Amino acid sequence: MMKTKPVTMLLACLVGALNLFAQSYTFKHFTTNDGLVQTDITDIRQDRKGNIWIGTNGGISVFDGRKFTNYDDHDRLQSLRINAMLCDNAGIMWIATGNGLLKYENDFEVFFKPNKQHRNSVSCLTTNAKNTLVFVCNNSIYQVKDKKVEKFEINKRIENQAAFVAFDREDNLWIVTVDMKVYKKTSNVLTSIASPITDDQKRQGLNFMKILGKEGPTPYFVTNFGTLWADGDSLCYLSKQYPQYNNARVGQATYILEENDSTLWIGGVVGLSKLTETQTIRYVKDNGFCDNSVSSIFTDKERNLWIGTTYNGVYKLSNEALFHLQPKVESFDLRHVSDINPLSPTSTFISTWGKGLYLFNGDSISKIHLPPFLRYLSSMLQLNGFTYIGWFGKGLWKLDNRSLNVSLVQNFGKDEAIAMIKKVKGQLLIETLDNTCYITDLDFNIKQSILLPEGTVVDVVKDKIYQVNPFGQVDILDDQLKITKRNIFPDITSRITEIVCY
Numbered sequence: 001m002m003k004t005k006p007v008t009m010l011l012a013c014l015v016g017a018l019n020l021f022a023q024s025y026t027f028k029h030f031t032t033n034d035g036l037v038q039t040d041i042t043d044i045r046q047d048r049k050g051n052i053w054i055g056t057n058g059g060i061s062v063f064d065g066r067k068f069t070n071y072d073d074h075d076r077l078q079s080l081r082i083n084a085m086l087c088d089n090a091g092i093m094w095i096a097t098g099n100g101l102l103k104y105e106n107d108f109e110v111f112f113k114p115n116k117q118h119r120n121s122v123s124c125l126t127t128n129a130k131n132t133l134v135f136v137c138n139n140s141i142y143q144v145k146d147k148k149v150e151k152f153e154i155n156k157r158i159e160n161q162a163a164f165v166a167f168d169r170e171d172n173l174w175i176v177t178v179d180m181k182v183y184k185k186t187s188n189v190l191t192s193i194a195s196p197i198t199d200d201q202k203r204q205g206l207n208f209m210k211i212l213g214k215e216g217p218t219p220y221f222v223t224n225f226g227t228l229w230a231d232g233d234s235l236c237y238l239s240k241q242y243p244q245y246n247n248a249r250v251g252q253a254t255y256i257l258e259e260n261d262s263t264l265w266i267g268g269v270v271g272l273s274k275l276t277e278t279q280t281i282r283y284v285k286d287n288g289f290c291d292n293s294v295s296s297i298f299t300d301k302e303r304n305l306w307i308g309t310t311y312n313g314v315y316k317l318s319n320e321a322l323f324h325l326q327p328k329v330e331s332f333d334l335r336h337v338s339d340i341n342p343l344s345p346t347s348t349f350i351s352t353w354g355k356g357l358y359l360f361n362g363d364s365i366s367k368i369h370l371p372p373f374l375r376y377l378s379s380m381l382q383l384n385g386f387t388y389i390g391w392f393g394k395g396l397w398k399l400d401n402r403s404l405n406v407s408l409v410q411n412f413g414k415d416e417a418i419a420m421i422k423k424v425k426g427q428l429l430i431e432t433l434d435n436t437c438y439i440t441d442l443d444f445n446i447k448q449s450i451l452l453p454e455g456t457v458v459d460v461v462k463d464k465i466y467q468v469n470p471f472g473q474v475d476i477l478d479d480q481l482k483i484t485k486r487n488i489f490p491d492i493t494s495r496i497t498e499i500v501c502y
Contacts, residue, residue, distance in 0.1 A: 027288050031313040035068035037061045041308030043084050044298040048091035052306060054314055055082030060095070074470055076108055079119075079454050084210075086125040086133070094133060096122035099454045101135060101149075112137065112149045119435060119454050126166045126213055128173075136162045139178055155190060158183060166213030174219050174230070176208045182221070182235060194234040201225060203408065204371065205393035207417075209254075215297075216258040224393050225373050227253035238266075247280040248273030252373075257297040265305070267294020269354060269375060272307060289315065292336075293354055293376075310354065311336055341380040341387065343401060349387055351377035357389070357399075368399070370406055379420045381428070383442065390418030392433075396444070411444035422460040425479055429465060431458055439481060450481045461499050468496050 030036050038058030045053045052063040059072030059080045074080055081098035088094065095102040100113035100120045113120045114137065122137045133144040134152055141152040141159040152159055154175075164176045173185040174193075180202065182193040197206060205224070212220040221228040221235060228235040238253050239245055242264065245253070250268030257265045264275040270291050271284035283289035289307075296308035305317040336353040343349055343359070349368075350358045356375050357368040376392035387399040388409065396409040396418055416432035423429075427447070430438040437458050439448040452458065455470035458477070465477040472492040476485040 028316040028318070029313060030063075030068075030316070034313075035061070035070070036313055037068070037070040037072050039309075039313040040311050041295050041314055042082050044296045044306045044308050044314065045085045045087055045093070046298070046300045047087050047093055050301060052300065053085055053087075053093065054308065055085050055095070057081050060085075071108070074455065077102065078110055078113065080470075081454075083121070083123055084125045086127065088127050088133060089131040094125050094135075096125050096135060098122075101137065111144075112142070114138070118451060121434075124164045124166065124210065126173075128167045128171045134165055134167070134173065136165055139163065141165055141175070154183075154185060158190075163208055164211045166211035166219060168213045168219050168230075169217060174211055174213060176211060176221065180206070180208060184230075184233070191233055193230070196228070196235060196237060197223075202394075205373065205391070205395045205408075207394055212256055215256055216264075220253075220256045222254060222256075224376075225252065227256060242275060244275055244280045245273070248275070248282050250282060250284065251293075251375075255294050255297050257299065259299065259305075265297050267297055267307065269293045272297075338378050339380045341382060343382065343387070349380055351380055351389065353377065353392075368404060370397075370399075374406070378418060379422075381421045381423060383423065388421055390421050390430075392417045396421070396430075409444060412440065412446075420458070424460045424465060425463050427479060429458065429460055437481060439479060448479075448481050459499055466499050468499070472496055474499070 031039055036054065037060065038056040040057040041054060042057060043055040047053060054061040054063065057080065059070060059077065060082055061068045061070050071077060072080060077097060079097040079099035082095060083098065084096040086094045093104040095104065098119060098121050101111045101122050103109045103111040120137055122135055125133065125135045127133050135142055139160065139162055141154070141162045142149050143152040158175060158177060161177045161179065162175055163178050166174050168174060175183045175185065180197060182195055184191045184193055207224050209222045209224060212222065218230045227238045229238060229241050245266060248266065248268065250271040250273045252269050253266050254269055255267035259265060266273045266275065271282060272289055272294055273283065274281040285291045290309060290312045292312040293310040294307055295310050298306045300306065307315040307317065309315070337350055338353045339351045341349045346362050348360045350360055353376050356370055357377060359366050359368055373393065374391055374397065377389055378392065379390040381388045385401050387401055389397045389399060391397065394417070396412045397406055398409050399406045416434040416436065418430060419433050420431040421428060426442070428440045428442065428444065430440060435452040435454065435456070437450050437452055438446050440446050453469060457468055459466050459468065467475045467477050467483070473487050474489050474496065475483045476488060478484050
């Protein structure tokens with residue numbers, strides 16, 4: 001593991017800096033213009049033949065070095081949401097989707113989908129030295145043994161309350177539960193891991209997003225409030241392990257890969273950084289990368305570095321010679337606008353996916369100061385002098401339109417991230433990222449809820465609730481979320497992204 005040195009020789013820093021500025025780099029950017037199926041990247045892996053597999057929230061792209069082959073058939077994949085991928089020691093590709101586990105040898109096979117009526121979200125995949133595949137589906141831990149799926153037993157409780165699992169390099173199994181407790185299983189010994197996470201952070205919406213088991217000598221635990229690492233039987237925040245990371249200025253760490261004993265790649269919510277014993281290098285839009293969140297970092301067999309980003313595709317770094325340019329003065333970044341919500345005839349709130357909230361006053365724009373974790377905003381609603389904000393994290397927030405103070409809405413105590421919130425006929429329609437749709441009163445008391453089919457969304461237009469599935473079918477729902485009219489546009493068979501009325 002790369003060590004943090006308390007004293008660094010000035011000469012070494014100067015020589016390193018000179019070498020860095022003298023180098024050139026080869027940095028290839030892949031987007032849909034190059035054939036990528038979608039630019040919201042979730043995972044990157046390599047198969048035994050050397051092909052690069054790129055998972056997205058819209059299917060899979062396989063790159064053979066020249067072209068992309070895309071797989072975005074919902075019936076074939078069962079879900080276009082690819083949560084994780086893994087190539088095992090036998091050369092089999094395993095794909096964790098939002099609706100089951102897929103196996104790929106010469107073609108895709110639906111290997112595990114226990115519940116035929118509801119979604120079967122597989123959150124993660126991991127293998128040990130014996131090539132045993134372990135995964136989590138619907139919060140239960142399973143393993144593939146003798147080509148069959150069976151429950152992975154721990155203590156009759158934890159295996160049914162799991163959010164993520166991962167083997168580390170020593171074959172210890174690390175487990176994060178749905179109530180955010182962390183355990184380590186070594187042979188037959190189960191150890192509870194101490195965590196610095198506070199109850200206040202949980203109330204504010206802290207949530208685990210993944211475990212990086214083999215990306216370093218010790219596992220890393222990515223949360224939406226920052227990344228932790230395992231120090232014995234305790235978790236510590238990354239900044240305590242690598243204080244120099246604070247100089248990278250790429251925000252909270254979202255992915256980590258230790259390339260060797262002296263190089264650490266850290267993806268953040270705003271770009272990429274490289275830590276060595278003498279340098280901290282920042283890669284953002286100003287020097288050839290981007291300001292988007294990094295979702296995956298992978299080193300292939302030829303030692304090329306592949307970086308997946310949120311909504312900006314894939315970057316390939318063919319060597320380590322990215323040079324560092326001092327960034328310009330940071331300006332407002334209004335890319336990836338997620339919602340626009342009028343506050344008055346002359347002012348409008350603009351929410352973004354990754355850059356927080358802005359206020360536009362006709363001829364000027366200012367940033368609204370929210371808690372630092374409240375960056376990825378999805379939807380807004382004006383109600384009784386407050387702006388209600390949905391985001392990629394637990395709970396619903398409200399902003400006082402006069403004081404601009406923000407607080408958590410206590411009434412709506414759901415843990416899942418909120419995708420959409422709208423008013424309809426004196427009630428509220430709230431859709432969460434786990435495909436659950438709620439009808440509440442104006443005080444957020446739940447009156448009705450349904451689980452939407454995979455890939456289906458709802459929207460409100462002129463006090464009518466529309467349900468849209470991935471194949472173009474549009475239904476009308478009543479205020480009890482029951483279908484009253486089916487397939488109102490029978491001639492449309494392709495995917496619909498939005499319905500508006502003018």
